[in-house]
Amino acid sequence: MGLTSRSVWPWVLAMAMAMALAGPAEAGRSCTPQKLTSRVIESGMAMAEKTRSALEASGERVVLLARAGQDLSKYGLNYSHVGLAYRETDGRRGNVWRVVHKLNYCGTAEAHIFRQGLGEFFLDDPWRYEAAWVAPTPELQELLLPLLRDDTAVLRMHHKPYNMVSYPWSTRYQQSNQWVIETLALAAEPGVVSRDAAQAWLRFKGYAPTTLKIGALERLGARLTAANVAFDDHPSEKRFTDRIETVTVDSVFAWLQRSGLGKPGVELRLP
DSSP states (O other), X not given: OOOEEOOOOOHHHHHHHHTXXXXXXXXXXXXXXXXXXXXXXXXXXXXXXXXXXXXXXXXXXXXXXXXXXXXXXXXXXXXXXXXXXXXXXXXXXXXXXEEEEEEOOTTOSBOEEEXXXXXXXXXXXXXXXXXXXXXXOHHHHHHHHHHHHOTTGGGTTOOSBOOTTOOTXXXXXXXXXXXXXXXXXXXXXXXXXXXXXXXXXXXXXXXXXXXXXXXXXHHHHHHHHOTTOOOTTSOHHHXXXXXXXXXXXXXXXXXXXXXXXXXXXXXXXXX
16 A cells, blocks of 8 residues: 655656546546547646646645546535645755645545646546635644655555545545545644544544435445445435435535634636
8 A cells, every 4th residue: 555656747748648648547537548638638737837826826835725527516516626735845846736635546446645746636637627725724734744745644544445425434435535634634633643533633623524415226326336436334324314424625625714724715717
C-alpha cells in the first residue's frame, strides 16, 4: 500500500503523453477506454493554469482543492472530488503546486493515494471546468504541510477498500473525500492515531455529512453493477428509509467555514 507519486510534468510533455493514455483515474467513475482529445487537454491545462495563478496570488500554502468531475446536481451538490493541494518550492522552477488525493481506478473495489501536479489533477473530461478551494486556518496549514510532504504520513489514514458512498462513521470502507477529512484530523489533533479517533474528532468538531435520498431500487442496481458502491456499512434504520449519509465536498467546505477551521471559499471557472 504505497503512495503513487508523480512529479509535476512539464506541460508540453504532459500533453504529448496524455494523448497516448486511456481514460484517467477518477474517484467513483468507471474506466471507459478513450483517448484524451486536444480539447480536453487544452481545457484541463487552462483550468490548471488559472488555478495555479489564483493560488499563487492568494498567498496560501495548503488548500482543500475541489473539481466538478461528475454531475451531482440531482443531489444538490456542486463538486464531486477534493484533494489536499500544497505549495512546494522547486529549485529550478520556483513555486509549484502538488495535489495529494485518493482515487478509485476503473470502478474497482480499491483505491490508492496519488501525488500529482495541477495539470494531472485537471487532465480529465469533467462535467464542468470549475474548481473551488477552501484554505484552512494558517495554524492548520502549518500542521498539514509537513504531513503532505511525507510519503509515509499521508498514508496513515488510508484504507484501501473503497466505497463511493461510504458511511462517514464506519471504518469498513473509505471514499476519497472521507480520506481528506480524516487526514485533516490526523494533522490537527496529536491524539488521532486511528480512523476511529479521526472520526471521533470530526464529530466533536461538528462535521455533518450530506444525506442523499437513494431509493431501494437505485441502491440495488448500483450494488449489482458497480464494485465501488456498497451500502452494508450504513445503519439499517437509515438505509431502509432511503437515507444514505456520506462525505461530500460541499459538506466539507460548509463545515470548515462553520467550525472556523477554514477561510471563505474561492471558486474558479473557465469562460
